[in-house]
Each structure stands twice: as structure tokens, then as C-alpha cells.
Amino acid sequence: MKVTRYAVELAYRGTAYAGWQRQPNAVSVEETIDTALITILGSPVKLVGCGRTDAGVHASQYVAHFDYAGDLPKRLLARLNRYLPDDIALSGIFGVPPEMHARFSATGRSYTYRISLVKDPFRTDTVAWLPALKHLDREAMRAAAAVVLEYDEFAPFCKTNSDAFTMKCNVTESRWQFDGTEMVYHISANRFLRGMVRLIVGMCLQVGAGKLELSAVRTALDRQQRLPKPLSAPAAGLFLSQVRYADRGSWIDIL
Structure with a gap:
């Protein structure tokens, strides 16, 4: 059965996680999405991210990829978002060339760091209050x-x-x-x-x-x-805000 590579675009608030990368004794963003994919697809899937973010760091745009043999279930994006916690949101799943790699194919990345001089009870985890x-x-x-x-x-x-x-x-x-x-x-x-x-x-x-x-x-x-x-x-103010790929125009939005 043919194996197809897919890219996933997402955003997450990193406050509750030990970073993107899977950790032996802590919850990570990677593990959380892996679990959702395996549960819905019914077979092992290995998610590869565009890079590591530290504990408490956020991403307003993040890209990962995974390989899967067979047809993806209908409405996979909606089903994944219902399964995932509120602090992780998937915005797209794309068919990509087999050589596309979320980390090594990226041509550029952007970060923003936000500092507030006044206390904001609605953004305690997403700006550094200094x-x-x-x-x-x-x-x-x-x-x-x-x-x-x-x-x-x-x-x-x-x-x-x-x-x-x-x-x-x-x-x-x-x-x-x-x-x-x-x-x-x-x-x-x-x-x-x-x-x-x-x-x-x-x-x-x-x-x-x-x-x-x-x-x-x-x-x-x-x-x-x-x-x-x-x-x-402090980690709270940091966001991965953009990941760029030279071949982004060839990605096929499938869901």
C-alpha cells in the first residue's frame, strides 16, 4: 500500500507542556497530537516537527509531517480538533511531496517575544509581565x-x-x-x-x-x-510565529 506524506499546520499555547518534543516524564505537544492521530487512524504514526520549542513557549504557526499508508478518514481535521485539548488547534492537513521534511525543508523561521509593563489578567501566560x-x-x-x-x-x-x-x-x-x-x-x-x-x-x-x-x-x-x-x-512571552517553505505552493489542502 502506498505511503503518503502529509503536513499538518497548527498552533498551540505551550503553558501546560514541557515543550514540543516528547519527554519521558512530562506531557509534550508532540505526544499529545501523536496520541490523537493514533487513536483516530488506528495505527502507529510518527509526527515530525519543524523544530523544538522549550517548556512554556507557544507557537502561532507550527508545521509537522507524518507518513500514512491508505486513505485518511473523512473529516480528519475536525475529528482531531475535537479530540485535542483547547490549547492545541490544527488549521490544515496537506498532501506534500515525499521528500518534504518539516524541519529540514524549512527555509526560514520567525519568532516574536512580547513584554507587557502592565499586568493583564487575560494574558498571564502569553506575555512576559515585567x-x-x-x-x-x-x-x-x-x-x-x-x-x-x-x-x-x-x-x-x-x-x-x-x-x-x-x-x-x-x-x-x-x-x-x-x-x-x-x-x-x-x-x-x-x-x-x-x-x-x-x-x-x-x-x-x-x-x-x-x-x-x-x-x-x-x-x-x-x-x-x-x-x-x-x-x-521568561518563556511566557515567546512565540514561534512563522515557518517558511520554498515549495509551499505545491502543498495540496486535502481536508
Whole structure:
């Protein structure tokens, strides 16, 4: 029986999960969707995601793929969404070329990080509430974000237990957007290192607070050494917001 590859597009609020990747002693997004697929399809299915997100990190757009032999059940998308918890939503299932790989075929990814200076009871899990940072130097934060664009290796912004084979990333966007009491960081690249965005946000916050000189950031990047006191911003504010594929136009919306 012919095996067909399918891509799944989805979004999730990561608060209740130990990240995307399956964990031995904690609930993950991957495991939750795997269980739903296996239950409805009635046979083992292995879901492959476009990348790992840490515990508590969200995705407003995420892509995964799986292989399946035979015809998919009718109304699979609706059935999966009914089975899944409210914090995971599938938006599409697509027939894709057999060589398509959710992770390795992706040509670019974008993240956003949201910070609120005022307490919002309706967004406690999806923005980082940092009231102590009301007096940040916003121009210094913009300058810190711009420095990132000057480099293509980012060892200072990678978790120490990373298994990355290279520290090289082609960053095409790194900027802050300020709107009243909300600050949003936007970053796009072909790939990201583990913990990279939260460490960059933390660096920008330290520069904006006058606790870190921009020259120290350049020195760390020039030498590919960690910052003296690296700061990882809280997980709550981070979203994987876009995943790009060169062959997206060839995907067939089947459900």
C-alpha cells in the first residue's frame, strides 16, 4: 500500500507542556497530537516537527509531517480538533511531496517575544509581565537588536547543553517594536539555536537597563564566548510565529 506524506499546520499555547518534543516524564505537544492521530487512524504514526520549542513557549504557526499508508478518514481535521485539548488547534492537513521534511525543508523561521509593563489578567501566560522595566532605554535596545544582524555565529546565545552541530545562523530580522506599555521583539533566521531568542531578548533588556554595555556584546560575539551574566527571558512571552517553505505552493489542502 502506498505511503503518503502529509503536513499538518497548527498552533498551540505551550503553558501546560514541557515543550514540543516528547519527554519521558512530562506531557509534550508532540505526544499529545501523536496520541490523537493514533487513536483516530488506528495505527502507529510518527509526527515530525519543524523544530523544538522549550517548556512554556507557544507557537502561532507550527508545521509537522507524518507518513500514512491508505486513505485518511473523512473529516480528519475536525475529528482531531475535537479530540485535542483547547490549547492545541490544527488549521490544515496537506498532501506534500515525499521528500518534504518539516524541519529540514524549512527555509526560514520567525519568532516574536512580547513584554507587557502592565499586568493583564487575560494574558498571564502569553506575555512576559515585567513591571520593573518601565524605564528602559529603548534606543539602546534597538541598537542591541541591530548588532545581532552584524554576525552569523551565535555561541553566546546558545544554551550550554545544546547539541547543535554549528553556531551559524543567517539572521535577516532583529528589531524591537514599542507600543505604549507593550514591547515586541521580532527576529527571523534560517535556523535558531536552543534558547537563542530568549537569550537575545535578555541581552537587549540588560543593555536597555544599563546593566550591560553594547561593547561587551560585540566582544562576546567576536570571541564567540558567553556574556558575563547571561539572562534568559521568561518563556511566557515567546512565540514561534512563522515557518517558511520554498515549495509551499505545491502543498495540496486535502481536508
